[in-house]
Amino acid sequence: MAATNPSFMNGVPELLVLRLLRNGEMYGYQLVQAIRDETGEVVSLGEGVVYPVLHALEKSGAITSRRRAVGGRSRIYYALAPAGVSRLSELTSLWSRITGAVQQVLVGEGDAEPV
Amino acid sequence: MAATNPSFMNGVPELLVLRLLRNGEMYGYQLVQAIRDETGEVVSLGEGVVYPVLHALEKSGAITSRRRAVGGRSRIYYALAPAGVSRLSELTSLWSRITGAVQQVLVGEGDAEPV
DNA sequence: TTGCCATACCTTGAACTGATAGGTATAAAG
DNA sequence: CTTTATACCTATCAGTTCAAGGTATGGCAA
Numbered sequence: 001m002a003a004t005n006p007s008f009m010n011g012v013p014e015l016l017v018l019r020l021l022r023n024g025e026m027y028g029y030q031l032v033q034a035i036r037d038e039t040g041e042v043v044s045l046g047e048g049v050v051y052p053v054l055h056a057l058e059k060s061g062a063i064t065s066r067r068r069a070v071g072g073r074s075r076i077y078y079a080l081a082p083a084g085v086s087r088l089s090e091l092t093s094l095w096s097r098i099t100g101a102v103q104q105v106l107v108g109e110g111d112a113e114p115v
Numbered sequence: 116m117a118a119t120n121p122s123f124m125n126g127v128p129e130l131l132v133l134r135l136l137r138n139g140e141m142y143g144y145q146l147v148q149a150i151r152d153e154t155g156e157v158v159s160l161g162e163g164v165v166y167p168v169l170h171a172l173e174k175s176g177a178i179t180s181r182r183r184a185v186g187g188r189s190r191i192y193y194a195l196a197p198a199g200v201s202r203l204s205e206l207t208s209l210w211s212r213i214t215g216a217v218q219q220v221l222v223g224e225g226d227a228e229p230v
Numbered sequence: 231t232t233g234c235c236a237t238a239c240c241t242t243g244a245a246c247t248g249a250t251a252g253g254t255a256t257a258a259a260g
Numbered sequence: 261c262t263t264t265a266t267a268c269c270t271a272t273c274a275g276t277t278c279a280a281g282g283t284a285t286g287g288c289a290a
Contacts, residue, residue: 010124012124013248015221016217038219042215043217045249046249048252049249052248072256075266095221099214100157102154104154125275128277161278161280162238166241190238191238
């Protein structure tokens with residue numbers, strides 16, 4: 001697979017994570033809640049989705065991590081790397097193009113020429 | 116699985132097909148082209164996607180089919196059934212909610228409180 | 231008339247995602 | 261001291277989509 005249809009809506013979790021990290025460092029558990037809260041619970045990603053995404057993003061160099069102890073608790077904070085910024089704008093524009101295209105069909109003329 | 120997160124963006128092909136059929140009868144090959152054309156080639160579904168969707172929709176009673184010979188060519192025209200209308204509004208509202216929720220995150224305040 | 235392209239239908243196989251369901255460990259609260 | 265919330269993690273499963281094929285007919289050009 002390479003340069004075809006990127007499976008449409010794939011990478012939404014990745015998009016959300018990157019976008020949230022643009023606001024500053026966050027840790028996994030926090031991201032899970034932020035996604036749930038900021039979408040009004042419309043989108044609710046489990047930890048089983050978010051953590052693998054984080055690991056993949058770090059492996060690809062899109063984000064970096066550092067461990068910090070906060071109030072006796074150990075957290076892994078993730079920060080956006082330059083590669084992540086590129087990836088974010090890439091996904092954002094893809095998202096716009098696709099949702100725009102679908103929207104275009106949805107609002108198409110209500111009726112068409114009869115067969 | 117049933118009543119959780121409907122995989123986010125799943126059912127986009129289904130949504131597009133149902134929406135196009137709302138304009139009147141269409142056949143598979145025509146749908147493939149209509150989707151490609153109406154989205155400006157942003158979304159290009161292969162026949163291997165569209166035909167299975169049509170078969171599933173017919174099986175579930177959302178659409179009906181009739182075979183017609185047009186210019187010596189045999190085509191299977193699909194029409195929206197009442198169940199398909201419901202399904203369409205269901206998918207449409209789901210689509211709006213999800214894209215709206217994602218958009219909400221995307222346009223969130225550009226910067227956040229420092230850690 | 232032969233070959234090719236567009237039409238028109240279809241299925242199979244592989245690949246990828248994301249969801250579910252677990253599993254560990256600590257701190258706070260009851 | 262037991263439960264809940266925090267915080268991390270992985271493995272497996274199910275569901276979609278894609279690519280790649282396969283069949284058949286009609287029209288057109290060589």
